[in-house]
Amino acid sequence: MIEDDHPVSLLEVRGLIKSFGAARALKGVDLDVHAGEVHCVLGQNGAGKSTLIKTLSGAHQPDEGEIRWNGEAVTIANPVAALELGIATMYQELDVVGGLSIAENIFLGHELARGGVISRREAAKRTRELMQRLGHPDLSPSREVGTLSPANQQIVSMARALSHDIKLMIMDEPSAVLDSEEVNNLFRVVEELTNQGIAVIYISHRLEEIERIGDRLTVLKDGASVGSNLQVSQTPTRELISLMTGTDIEHAFPPRVPIADDAPVVLEVENLTLAGVFEGVDLSVRAGEVVGLAGLVGSGRSEILETIYGHRKATAGSVKVNGKKLKPGSVSSAVSADVGLSPEERKSQGLLLEEPIYRNATLSTFTRFAKAGLLDEAAERRATEEQMKALELRPAEPNRITRTLSGGNQQKIMLARWLIHGTEVLILDEPTRGVDVGARQEIYRLIRDLAEAGTAILIVSSEIEEVLGLADRTLIIADGHVLAERSTADIDEHGVLDLVMKGSAA
Numbered sequence: 001m002i003e004d005d006h007p008v009s010l011l012e013v014r015g016l017i018k019s020f021g022a023a024r025a026l027k028g029v030d031l032d033v034h035a036g037e038v039h040c041v042l043g044q045n046g047a048g049k050s051t052l053i054k055t056l057s058g059a060h061q062p063d064e065g066e067i068r069w070n071g072e073a074v075t076i077a078n079p080v081a082a083l084e085l086g087i088a089t090m091y092q093e094l095d096v097v098g099g100l101s102i103a104e105n106i107f108l109g110h111e112l113a114r115g116g117v118i119s120r121r122e123a124a125k126r127t128r129e130l131m132q133r134l135g136h137p138d139l140s141p142s143r144e145v146g147t148l149s150p151a152n153q154q155i156v157s158m159a160r161a162l163s164h165d166i167k168l169m170i171m172d173e174p175s176a177v178l179d180s181e182e183v184n185n186l187f188r189v190v191e192e193l194t195n196q197g198i199a200v201i202y203i204s205h206r207l208e209e210i211e212r213i214g215d216r217l218t219v220l221k222d223g224a225s226v227g228s229n230l231q232v233s234q235t236p237t238r239e240l241i242s243l244m245t246g247t248d249i250e251h252a253f254p255p256r257v258p259i260a261d262d263a264p265v266v267l268e269v270e271n272l273t274l275a276g277v278f279e280g281v282d283l284s285v286r287a288g289e290v291v292g293l294a295g296l297v298g299s300g301r302s303e304i305l306e307t308i309y310g311h312r313k314a315t316a317g318s319v320k321v322n323g324k325k326l327k328p329g330s331v332s333s334a335v336s337a338d339v340g341l342s343p344e345e346r347k348s349q350g351l352l353l354e355e356p357i358y359r360n361a362t363l364s365t366f367t368r369f370a371k372a373g374l375l376d377e378a379a380e381r382r383a384t385e386e387q388m389k390a391l392e393l394r395p396a397e398p399n400r401i402t403r404t405l406s407g408g409n410q411q412k413i414m415l416a417r418w419l420i421h422g423t424e425v426l427i428l429d430e431p432t433r434g435v436d437v438g439a440r441q442e443i444y445r446l447i448r449d450l451a452e453a454g455t456a457i458l459i460v461s462s463e464i465e466e467v468l469g470l471a472d473r474t475l476i477i478a479d480g481h482v483l484a485e486r487s488t489a490d491i492d493e494h495g496v497l498d499l500v501m502k503g504s505a506a
């Protein structure tokens with residue numbers, strides 16, 4: 001690369017500071033972004049990544065510091081001003097509007113910005129072109145966005161960004177909702193952008209992605225940049241982790257303990273069917289066993305978990321816990337049989353964002369904390385604080401309002417709920433989505449500890465490596481069927497991918 005002589009800095013950030021009340025989210029961030037590069041921003045949960053990009057997209061105003069764009073100091077007053085400069089952002093919390101069509105989501109803002117109106121037909125035509133370019137010609141402009149999967153909602157968000165004439169595209173954890181195929185598609189788009197000289201700021205907790213597409217990177221720790229504009233090719237993973245965490249943790253899975261031969265079957269699922277989604281699913285999990293489901297987004301894996309839990313009502317088949325049949329479509333039947341589910345989408349499915357953290361962490365445990373009819377709040381807070389510390393959730397303040405936590409830290413609260421509670425059967429859908437490397441190790445350890453203590457665990461993850469690292473057995477799901485079952489010792493990542501691809505092509 002020739003960029004070392006006189007690189008063109010499209011964007012320069014110097015000494016950026018931003019507080020929310022007493023909380024200092026950014027304490028001095030420096031970075032430079034060059035035209036046509038992929039600049040990765042890394043850091044643990046709560047390090048300030050999303051806050052940084054929100055100041056660049058005009059959603060937040062910095063308290064101090066300077067932003068230079070093409071060499072000139074600028075103030076980015078609001079998101080429209082950012083777009084006028086050529087900065088488009090895909091947020092971590094998808095910000096598409098469910099009740100509107102794909103075309104409306106993409107072109108609504110344009111009408112306002114130009115003071116004119118784009119005709120429906122023109123909007124539909126341009127939407128089709130964008131979908132084609134993004135590898136999704138199947139998504140029709142009139143389709144209602146609320147009916148799309150999170151992965152496809154993200155495509156809409158990306159299309160909206162690309163509908164503007166941009167110089168910088170900011171992506172905040174785009175791969176968190178994607179499976180491996182969709183990540184390939186995303187990277188293809190990123191490459192297309194950089195080939196046109198557009199810069200990309202890319203945020204992800206998956207370090208292998210940084211190595212694959214990053215040119216340079218900046219690491220944030222506790223709101224400050226601790227390494228700015230480093231070359232990806234000259235920064236080994238070990239160094240990255242130690243910059244982010246301040247320690248040398250190992251990036252590895254905890255050892256598996258073989259399950260006892262006489263371990264009883266705790267969860268037994270027979271012929272479970274949800275018409276039109278999945279069919280004839282048989283599976284069982286023994287005490288102390290971790291069973292993984294691997295498959296692409298849309299294969300039915302999350303729906304299988306939700307149906308076992310009674311969140312959806314099976315159209316046929318049965319779920320038994322310790323030999324006792326659960327009532328189909330009844331979450332309370334599952335809960336009283338001591339089944340827990342940590343769902344994939346924390347916002348819509350489980351967290352009370354306006355409540356303090358300890359309320360969320362202990363939500364399913366109220367009975368245990370109720371002393372003579374009164375809630376023992378001090379005990380709730382103590383238990384929560386313990387888990388927050390274990391999951392490296394700093395500061396460990398159980399009274400904080402849940403909404404003010406970073407995305408990854410909200411995910412940890414969701415998990416803490418089940419780790420405090422302890423259940424006979426624990427169902428985990430994407431337990432480490434958006435969670436940083438340090439806390440991942442801790443979550444892996446907690447999952448293995450629970451298994452060792454006799455919990456039957458069923459887990460779904462888009463990261464095949466994670467399923468293989470944690471599970472004793474893996475079921476491959478494709479197209480709403482269990483395609484194959486393998487002892488995890490007998491299969492590697494390629495083997496799983498092979499099966500998954502064959503299954504979805506068939």
Ligand SMILES: Nc1ncnc2c1ncn2[C@@H]1O[C@H](COP(=O)(O)OP(=O)(O)OP(=O)(O)O)[C@@H](O)[C@H]1O
Pocket residue numbers: 020023024025043044045046047048049050051052092403404405406407408409434
């Ligand atoms: N609206 C807000 N009010 C109060 N505190 C906030 C607010 N938004 C963010 N914070 C705090 O600012 C800090 C940085 O949060 P930010 O969302 O930028 O982290 P992040 O690096 O994006 O983390 P993650 O990887 O979990 O997404 C955190 O301590 C967070 O709790």
Ligand SMILES: [Mg+2]
Pocket residue numbers: 049050051092172406407408
């Ligand atoms: Mg974030």
